[in-house]
Amino acid sequence: MSNLSKIAWIGLGIMGSPMAENLIKAGYDVTGHTLEAGKLDRLAAAGGTAAASIADAVRDADVVLTMVPASPQVEAIAYGPDGVLENARHGALLIDMSSITPQTSIDLAANAAAKGIRVLDAPVSGGEAGAVEAALSIMVGGDPADFDAARPLFEALGRTVVLCGPHGSGQTVKAANQLIVAVNIQACAEAVVFLEKSGVDLGAALDVLGGGLAGSTVLTRKKENFTNRDFAPGFRIDLHHKDMGIVTDAARNVGAALPVGAVVAGLVASLRAQGDGGLDHSALLRGVERLSGHTADA
Numbered sequence: 001m002s003n004l005s006k007i008a009w010i011g012l013g014i015m016g017s018p019m020a021e022n023l024i025k026a027g028y029d030v031t032g033h034t035l036e037a038g039k040l041d042r043l044a045a046a047g048g049t050a051a052a053s054i055a056d057a058v059r060d061a062d063v064v065l066t067m068v069p070a071s072p073q074v075e076a077i078a079y080g081p082d083g084v085l086e087n088a089r090h091g092a093l094l095i096d097m098s099s100i101t102p103q104t105s106i107d108l109a110a111n112a113a114a115k116g117i118r119v120l121d122a123p124v125s126g127g128e129a130g131a132v133e134a135a136l137s138i139m140v141g142g143d144p145a146d147f148d149a150a151r152p153l154f155e156a157l158g159r160t161v162v163l164c165g166p167h168g169s170g171q172t173v174k175a176a177n178q179l180i181v182a183v184n185i186q187a188c189a190e191a192v193v194f195l196e197k198s199g200v201d202l203g204a205a206l207d208v209l210g211g212g213l214a215g216s217t218v219l220t221r222k223k224e225n226f227t228n229r230d231f232a233p234g235f236r237i238d239l240h241h242k243d244m245g246i247v248t249d250a251a252r253n254v255g256a257a258l259p260v261g262a263v264v265a266g267l268v269a270s271l272r273a274q275g276d277g278g279l280d281h282s283a284l285l286r287g288v289e290r291l292s293g294h295t296a297d298a
Helices: 014-023 037-045 054-058 071-078 102-113 127-132 144-155 170-197 201-208 217-228 237-252 259-276 281-291
Strands: 004-011 030-034 063-066 093-096 118-121 136-141 158-165
Touching: 004 014, 004 054, 014 030, 014 037, 014 127, 014 281, 030 063, 063 071, 063 217, 071 093, 071 102, 093 102, 093 127, 093 144, 102 118, 118 144, 118 170, 127 136, 136 144, 136 170, 144 158, 158 170, 158 259, 170 217, 170 237, 170 281, 201 217, 217 281, 237 259, 237 281, 259 281
Parallel strands: 004 030, 004 063, 063 093, 093 118, 136 158
Antiparallel strands: 118 136
């Protein structure tokens, strides 16, 4: 366990709640704040402490971890009189594990430094299952010394923990991750519809595909979603839509072409526009079904 033992956790959603609980299991003292009272009750039941405000949560913390949906929410909790930067102690380490734009992370690090607060951007991949199982991949941007100090904390949350470069680098790698995941899910969804319309045993087909070069973590994790048409959110289409916006914008800024990624970004946006934004991103299957003439509401 890190000697940074007193933790404030801001944002206890689908990912944040199990991640905070894993830190409690690892022996950390976790005080949390979120907007949903039920999530605070869950934290308290797991052995954490519920705080009535961000200020109360972060005031005495060695480390502040944040896990919220997007850049506007990160800015809302970080800045202002009630935010993290005004209320965390001098020398505290702020680790933002949200998936946001690289520039937001760079700006946050600069503004925090003026307050004597260190920052790491540390977005994750692995979805709800990875959060529950403490099996996340964590991509980090920031100072190597801060990364080394936080490593024991990261190792209580994930299996693959890598410093990717300076501030914003973690977010850049996460954007690439979301590009790969979306394209992979779309390819799997197209294969599922193709297989079913061809009369093949879908379960058998996905099993053998998973054992060959077509196999992937996406196929392994989402196979049951595809076969059972179970789209309960592990990672919502709404959030993947946000992430595809991040990667397409960041790629444009550096002059990188994303010909396939741009198409998939459009398909994600289309699915969201059809009212499926609250479903798991494996629901890209629904878009392929509609394009293939299947109109029943799965």
